[in-house]
Amino acid sequence: MRLLFLLFCAQFAWAQKAQIVRGPYLQSVTPTSVMVHWRTDTPVASLVYYRASGKVLTAVDTNRVIDHVVSLQHLKPATKYAYQIDSKSFTADRYVVTAPAFGSTKKVRIWALGDFGDGSASQKAVMNSIETYTRGDRPDAWIWLGDNAYNNGKDEEYQKNVFDVYQTAFLQNLPIYPSPGNHDYAGKHDPTVPPYFKIFNMPIQGEAGGLPSHAESYYSVNYGPVHLVALDTEMRDVTGLQLMDGKGMQYEWLKADLAANKLPWVVVYFHKPPYSKGSHDSDTELDMKHLREHVNPLFEQYKVDLVIAGHSHVYERSYPMRGHWGVNDTFDAATHVVATSTSPNQYVVGPKGQGVIYVVNGSGGKVGGQRxxxxxxxxxxxxxxxxxxxxxxxDKRTFNLKWIQSDGVVGDEFVIKKP
Ligand SMILES: [Fe+2]
Incomplete structure (x- = not known):
């Protein structure tokens, strides 16, 4: 035992020489666990100290690596843990709050960001607007809508345009549940290639709630009252099918996952939107058109509340709607809008059931476009x-969406209420 301790100390002393060059950042956060990731400049062992209620614990992996992944297990739900790499010098901004206990319907705050990692002034302005807006009521979780790192999702592009930008304000304490875009795939469709899948660890065994997907491309998370479903519009599965084909592994999993959900709210997010006329056109671009025709019926069937995507570098918010599979000109409000409004942008789900609201928000960095x-x-x-x-x-009965502009103005807002 003493020998083991000495060996550990020697390992640790060596580890202290290494510099952290990426992270730490938080992955696969569940009510009882988190994976802490970071990168060092030289291969060393991994050591995380973490603290709750005054008690300091450690998690260790003695393998010498550059890309570190340490899983903290047996945590308490909805609990804040300070943590630190290779040190007990805890700081105020390095912590993880575990996800709410399964079944909790207390209010949660989720930040959705799309098409952001381009190194632009707008990217930083959007980040700053959220930092300011959420001061005093920080987001609990962060969902990414794809095109996270321009231009080709390379590891060095993630470093420069994602980690170097968000590390201090968000990455060290805000759990990310990402989805990839075409730029993360460098325009290809083979999921074995993008660095994205090496950088992130998704909860694919059902450990965060939802149906196990066993595929890093797509997964679901039960976060308080919200069932979050992350999809991949780029990936071609081993049988050659993509989500937009309306069949294949991802589609079948999605169908089963939505059917199994018991939470009051469902948010599905992915990269390419089924309705857009911003920098992309869902009337003419076949992947968007096919997604609308083949996958939107599932969203309606399983009462998805919000579908949020990126790709188009604008903000667009639809009516709650059903049965509109055609091109833009075929939309008819009298036929396709399903809503009982108590006042503008205040929707109540009543006896008529509900429509699906589609939001495009691919302006987290890139901005503009009009078809x-x-x-x-x-x-x-x-x-x-x-x-x-x-x-x-x-929360259990109220769903509030706000679009926060980079100048801090709340540009759009709506509320859905359920009985
Ligand atoms: Fe895109």
Missing amino acids: PGFPMKSSVYTNNKIGGSVILDV
């Missing part, structure tokens, strides 16, 4: 002039 027909007939509100990102505040 013929913008704004769409199905849009309630659009903005292609300024960047922004989405804050969701959700």
